[in-house]
Amino acid sequence: MLSDLYTRRALVWAFANRDFATRYRASVLGWAWSLIQPLATLIVFAAVFTVVFRIQAPPLGNGNGSSYAAFLFTGLVTWNLFSSLLNLSMSQLKSNGELLKKVQFPAWTPILGASIVQLVQILLELAVLIAMFLYLRNVGWTWILAIPILIGALLFSQGLGLMLSIVNARYGDVQYIVAVVLGALYFLTPVLYPMSMIEGKNEILGWIIRLNPMSWYVQAMHDAMYSLVAPSALVIGGLLLGGFLTFWAGFAIFNRWSEDIGEML
Amino acid sequence: MTQTSADPAVDLRGVGKRFQRHTDRRNSLKERIVRGRARSSEDFWAVRDVTLQIPKGSVYGLIGHNGSGKSTLLKMIGGIYRPSEGSITAQGRVAALIELGAGFHPDMTGRENIALNGSILGMPRKEISAVTEEIIEFSGLGDFINDPVKHYSSGMYVRLGFSVAVHMKPDVLLVDEVLAVGDEEFQRKCFDHLYALRRSGRTIIVVSHGLGQLEGLCDEIAWLERGVVQEHGTAVETIASYLRRVNAEESARNPMVAAVRGEDDESVRAGDQSVHVTTATITDLDGTPLTHAETDTTFQIRLGITAAEPTLGPNVRVALQHDSGTLVSMLSNHRWGVDFGTIQGDHTVSMAITDNPLLPGRYRVHVDIFDYTGSKLLDSWNDAVEFAVRSPRGEIGQGLIDLPVEITFD
Numbered sequence: 001m002l003s004d005l006y007t008r009r010a011l012v013w014a015f016a017n018r019d020f021a022t023r024y025r026a027s028v029l030g031w032a033w034s035l036i037q038p039l040a041t042l043i044v045f046a047a048v049f050t051v052v053f054r055i056q057a058p059p060l061g062n063g064n065g066s067s068y069a070a071f072l073f074t075g076l077v078t079w080n081l082f083s084s085l086l087n088l089s090m091s092q093l094k095s096n097g098e099l100l101k102k103v104q105f106p107a108w109t110p111i112l113g114a115s116i117v118q119l120v121q122i123l124l125e126l127a128v129l130i131a132m133f134l135y136l137r138n139v140g141w142t143w144i145l146a147i148p149i150l151i152g153a154l155l156f157s158q159g160l161g162l163m164l165s166i167v168n169a170r171y172g173d174v175q176y177i178v179a180v181v182l183g184a185l186y187f188l189t190p191v192l193y194p195m196s197m198i199e200g201k202n203e204i205l206g207w208i209i210r211l212n213p214m215s216w217y218v219q220a221m222h223d224a225m226y227s228l229v230a231p232s233a234l235v236i237g238g239l240l241l242g243g244f245l246t247f248w249a250g251f252a253i254f255n256r257w258s259e260d261i262g263e264m265l
Numbered sequence: 266m267t268q269t270s271a272d273p274a275v276d277l278r279g280v281g282k283r284f285q286r287h288t289d290r291r292n293s294l295k296e297r298i299v300r301g302r303a304r305s306s307e308d309f310w311a312v313r314d315v316t317l318q319i320p321k322g323s324v325y326g327l328i329g330h331n332g333s334g335k336s337t338l339l340k341m342i343g344g345i346y347r348p349s350e351g352s353i354t355a356q357g358r359v360a361a362l363i364e365l366g367a368g369f370h371p372d373m374t375g376r377e378n379i380a381l382n383g384s385i386l387g388m389p390r391k392e393i394s395a396v397t398e399e400i401i402e403f404s405g406l407g408d409f410i411n412d413p414v415k416h417y418s419s420g421m422y423v424r425l426g427f428s429v430a431v432h433m434k435p436d437v438l439l440v441d442e443v444l445a446v447g448d449e450e451f452q453r454k455c456f457d458h459l460y461a462l463r464r465s466g467r468t469i470i471v472v473s474h475g476l477g478q479l480e481g482l483c484d485e486i487a488w489l490e491r492g493v494v495q496e497h498g499t500a501v502e503t504i505a506s507y508l509r510r511v512n513a514e515e516s517a518r519n520p521m522v523a524a525v526r527g528e529d530d531e532s533v534r535a536g537d538q539s540v541h542v543t544t545a546t547i548t549d550l551d552g553t554p555l556t557h558a559e560t561d562t563t564f565q566i567r568l569g570i571t572a573a574e575p576t577l578g579p580n581v582r583v584a585l586q587h588d589s590g591t592l593v594s595m596l597s598n599h600r601w602g603v604d605f606g607t608i609q610g611d612h613t614v615s616m617a618i619t620d621n622p623l624l625p626g627r628y629r630v631h632v633d634i635f636d637y638t639g640s641k642l643l644d645s646w647n648d649a650v651e652f653a654v655r656s657p658r659g660e661i662g663q664g665l666i667d668l669p670v671e672i673t674f675d
Contacts, residue, residue, distance in 0.1 A: 014384035022372040102367040103385055104344035104359075262345040263284070 001251055008109055015113025023117060034121045035128060038080060042073050049192060058194045061228025062138045070132050071226055075191035077125045078221045081150070082157045082214055083182055084121070088114050089161030090178065093169045097265040107258045108162060108251070115158055126150075133225065140228035148240050149224060149231075153217040155243030159250030166257040169264045189214045190222070213242060272356075273318035274437055274468035275342055279351035282312040282337050282492075311337040312492040315351070319485075324459070324469045326483035326500060328476065328507055334492035335472045336441055342470065343439050357436025360386055364441070365426030371415035375406055375425055378414055382429045396432045403458075404428040405451065424451055431458050438462060440471045456482070476504050480658070505657055512557065512655055535645040540579050540634050543611075544569035545649035550617065557653040560660075560667075561620050566596075566630055566650075568614045575609045577637045583616060588627040593665050599639065622666045623654045 005012075024030040046069040049055045057071040092111045093100070100107055133139060168174035188209050190198075195215075198206045209215050217239060220231045285308055312334040319325045327335040340346045341353060343361035368385050369378045379400055383393035401410050404425045406417075414422060431438070438459075459469055459482070473479050479486060480500050487497035488507045496506050534541075546567045547555045558564040566583055582597040596616050598605065605612070630650045634643040 010390050011384045011387075014381050018370055018373060018377075018381050021377065022370055025372045098364075099368040099385065101345065102364050103361060105385055105387065259347055262340065 001248065004106070004255075005112075008106055011105060011109045012112045012116070015110045016116040017113075019114050019117040020120070031120075031124075034124055038073075038076060038125050039128070042069060042076060045076075045192065046072055055193055055197070058196060058222075058227060060136060060138045061140055061142075061226065062136070064137065067136055067138075070129075070136060070138070071194065071222065072192065073129055073132060074221050074226050075189070075218050077122070077129050078150075078153060078218045079186065079189060079191050079214065080125065081122050081153055082217070083186075084118050085115055085154070085157040086161045086164065086178065086182065088118055089158070089165045090168050090175055093165050093261070093265065100265055101262050104262075106255075107166075107261045108254055111162060111165060112158075115161070119154075129225065138226070138228065142224045142228050142230045145224040145230055145236060146221060148236050149217060149220045152236075152239035152241075152243035153214075155247040156213065156217070156239075159243070159246030159248070162247075162250035162254040166254045166261075169261065170257070185212060185214065188212050189218050191218060194222070195219060216242075272321060274321040274323075274356050275317075275319040275470070276354040277315050277317045277319075277338075277342075277351070278353075280312060280315040280338070280341060280348045280353055281310055281350040282334075282341060282346060283308050283349040284311050310349075310492050312341070312348075312489075315489075315492075315494055317487055317494065317497060319468060319470060321356070321468055322463060322466045323484040324463055324471065324482050326479040326486040326503075327470065327472045327489060328474075328479065328486055328504070329489035329495075333489040335489050337492075338489070339439050339441055339470065339472050342437070355437055358387065358433075359437040359439065360430055360433055360435035361439040362427070362430045362441060365423040365430065366414075367426070369414050369422070369426065372413050374413055375404075375410040375417070376401070378425070379429055382426075383433060386430065386433050388433045392433075400425075400428045400432045403432065403454070420448070420451075427455060431455075431462065434462075435467065437468045437470065440469060440473075476508070480504055501658070508655070508657060536634065536642040538644055539574060540570055540572045540576055540608075540643040542568055542570050542632050542634065542644050542646050542649065545630060545632060545646065547650060547652045548615075552615075555652070557655050558618075558621050558623070560623065560625065560654060560656045563617055563619050564621055566616045566618070568616075568632060568649075569611065570608075570614060570634065571611045572608045575607050576643075577607050578604045579608065579637065579643060580635045580639055581605075581614050582633045582635065584631040584633070586629045586631065587665055588629070591665065593623070593628065621654065622668070624663070624665055624667060625654050625656045625660060626665070627651065627653050 024033060027033060029036070049072070050068045055068060057066040057068040059066050060070070089111045092114050093107060096107075096110045099110075164174060164178055168178075189212055190209065195206075195209070198209060216235065220235055220239060223229045223231045315338060327338060329335050337346065339361070341348050342355060343359055345361065366382075368382055370381065373381065376397070379397055380390075380393055383396075384390070401407075404410075404421075404427075406421060406425060409417065409421060414425070417425070440459075463469060471479065471482065483500040485498065486500045486503040488495045488503050495510075496503050544567075546569075547558060548565045548567045549555055550563055550565065552565070552567065555564060568581065568583075570581070572579075580597055580599040582595060582599075584595050585593045587593050598614070605614075628651070629648055630652070632644070632646045632649045634645075635641060636643055
């Protein structure tokens, strides 16, 4: 698998270049859109959930009260990483379909190329998050732990994305199922609310949320970035391993199923 | 096997490709759950049992009707489809020109697209930058190369696509119906380039309906019918057999094309009908009706006439008109000095066209009969019969007839 990834890196890079160059080519504001969009979501959600639903965010790691906006954005960045890679991966086979029907090359290369460009977006959002915490003077060594957590989340999302994209190429219903499931999963991940609001109040809901892998990635990010508490080594190791295994499985399934990609599309 | 090369560029052994009917593909989960796995009865073989050795450094053509499996075969050689059975071994880098400019991104400039297309076709980045200028030069796009390709004309688009594909120096180049690109000058450039590729020992496999084009380009040709190789061998021989089959099939399918017309025809006749044309037929020398006339082969225009009363030496005049409306020739027994004498009852007039000099196309026959003096019209039958002239070599003529010509050179 690794040798495949290595020998085809030029092609992945060529697709990344294409997507990077064309992503915002026709728009005036260009890459500014990649920040305007999540910030708009943040402002709307923060207003609705603090004013209407009066959700209380947990205390900041520096002991200076709490910030729902910062709490929410930490979760949003992590969730966006997951959902954007999933959706982007699923759309790639279709948008490169004409090409895949006429030229022989590994079908995962445009998917990974698109994800590399999405990585730029994710890093931009992370930069805004860091700026927010710096403004709140909520800084700690536990930030370092965000790196393995995010790598785990990236691998997990990409693995799932590869898997779903190839299944979707064969069965067109999958994208609609995924849209429904993602909509529900969003509320079953502690993005809008802290886990403390569930724990001890509704055990069944608590278990459902804990069964959702994304809850673990989001919570670990909350701990490391917002609460400045180090998640246990077991959790970090588990998130990394889970990411690696999902990616490996996703890649293997993709390769197995994509042998007849030229006919499926 | 007409030729067995010790070291073929592409070696196909018992290759077959099975498809499921598109309407029955279970690509929704509901269908998958409701109907279960594929029913084998819905399968069909697009290509079956193809064994061919394509010699290194040759130009190899694939011909056949639409849906005969030639494009499927090409896609299997190119690795886009996997064969359902049999094996394909290709030596070196295979590049498929299935569609020119496939993979161009409309928002990217020509130059950016060269880099992308080269990568997709499997070219290392260093090689791409080495040939980029050559590609631009060959495409003749000039300064347009820095414009987004969405502003290109379709001709510019395919010119760039062709240039990229042929400059990646594949060992085996697969070409599917893409030879008709650009203007005449660019086409000549393309052909020159294909010949140059062949000279440098590369193999080219072409799928095309342009038989004339293939005859000039290919060393060998395989003819496919319903996925099975009917014949393979030298270009000239294979094309000739293919055309014989096509012509035979056409006349079997459409008997009206057979050049026979009888009296029941509804056309309005002029003249006093004292002599009447009953039938008009295109036949061979033995009088057997023909579906079409072949070039360089003697055929007859055979007319059945009947005279109610004894009639003194009538003049039967046959006008031969090309489909475009041009009168090709006017044949008549009086002009050729043939007097039928006094006729009564049924007779047959045969006019043999020796070594048919007519070029391929459709022709109509009009018949007029005049009395002995040539001043009184007895019968006139417009569009008495229509027939096609075909060339066994598949040539498409330019002009109407081949003049007898002798060319000398001092």
